[in-house]
Amino acid sequence: MNPWRLRxxxxxxxxxxxxxxxxxAHLSPSSVSQQLAVLETETGTQLLERTGRRVRLTSAGLILARRxxxxLDHMDGVEEELRGFGEEPAGLVRLGAFQSAIHTLAVPAVTRLAREHPHLDVELLELEPHESVPALRVGEADLVITTTDFGELPLGPDLDLVPLATDPIVLVVPPExxxxGRGTVDLAACADEPWAFDMPQxxxxxxALRLCRRAGFEPRVACRFSxxxxxxxxxEAGLSIALLPKLAVDRRYRVATRELTTPVTRTITAAIRRAxxxxxxxxxxxxxxxHPPDLPPTGHE
Known part of the structure; x- marks a missing residue:
């Protein structure tokens, strides 16, 4: 069986x-159909059934697809062994991470790995939490840094989860x-402020939208940035305020951070396939x- 067609x-x-x-897969639908037909020939088994213009997997197709x-993971492992490096980690690992985890967790880890394991290559992919778990499941990433809070992610028994850190959600405001100057902030006091938001969905x-609505107001969004x-x-320019993970607040910007009166904390988690x-x-x-090095300080208190 051809590994590419299995994928x-x-x-x-x-x-x-x-x-x-x-x-x-960056192919045409007809090319995908042709390759799946070849896979049926390779396996000698009907893997697909057509209902009108749609295609669905047969029982045999489901079994093969889910295995x-x-x-493919096992083949990667065998290839690694055949490279002859013994127990030395080698080969390509695709690591997905969301924006604020890239510079605080992923880059320091990759830098250290480059020194300690010269035959190991890490491809770093920027994947936000709603993107990373689907990418992991379909094999576009081997390992992801994601979050497991707030019911956003479709987690299941097919994944192994390893907690890495906790990170509070903070209010970010101009220094003036x-x-x-306050210790904590009740979001209800910010109902009339202009807000900087991430992209929709x-x-x-x-x-941020849920937290504002929970505080009793609909935020006035002044800008959206990914x-x-x-x-x-x-x-920093005084044009908006924002709710951000504390790890995302780079110390190079003149902003102040304040934790919320009702604390909100996310759990940063690594996920791998359990198969x-x-x-x-x-x-x-x-x-x-x-085992990361000490994280750099973030924000201005």
């Missing part, structure tokens, strides 16, 4: 349609703002994330 079958199980698989990820945009640095610049024992390379990356 297409696994994607079909996860994404549901040939068109979605084609978009994920394909474990098969009246709220800058993103993890932080959804969380980059925390742009949001911090906007706040097969992790490769030595994946274990090395996970160990580096679990």
């Amino acid at each position: 297409l079958l696994s994607l079909l199980d996860t994404l549901g349609t040939v068109r979605a698989v084609a978009q994920a 394909a990820r474990a098969i 703002h009246p709220a800058a 993103s993890y932080m945009a959804n969380l 980059n925390y640095m742009l949001a911090l610049q906007h706040v 097969a024992p992790p490769r030595a390379a994946v274990r090395a990356v996970l160990d580096a994330l679990r």
Whole structure:
């Protein structure tokens, strides 16, 4: 069986349609259909059944699709062993991480791994929490840093979760703002402020909107940025205030941070697929994330 075609079958199980698989694999729908037909020939088994213009997996197709990820992981492990590096972690690990975890957790880990394991290559992918778990499940990432709070993520028994850190959600204001001098802030007092928000339907945009509504008001959104640095610049200029994870508040910006009267904290978690024992390379990356150097100070109190 061709590993690439197995991956297409696994994607079909996860994404549901040939068109979605084609978009994920950067192929045409007809090419995906042709490759899946070849896979049926390779296995000598009917894997797909057609109902009108749609395609769905047969019982045999479901079994193979759901074992394909474990098969592909095992093949990666065998390839690593055959490279002859013994117990030395080697090969490529694709690490997905959300924006604020990249510079505080992922980059320090990758930097240390480059010194300690020269045959290990880490490809760093920026994936927000709502993107990372689906990418992990379909094999586009081997390991992700995500969050497990606020009911945002479709977690299940197919994943192993390793807590890495906790991170409070803070109010970020210009240093001259009246709220800058207080110990904690009740969001209800900020009902009339202009707000900097993340992009619609993103993890932080959804969380900030829920917190504002819980405080009894609909936020007046002055800007939306997918980059925390742009949001911090906007706040620093006195044009808005924001709710951000504390790890996202870079100390280079002249802003003040205040924790909320009703604390909100997210748990930063590493996730890997449970289908097969992790490769030595994946274990090395996970160990580096679990034992980070001291985090740099963030924000201005």
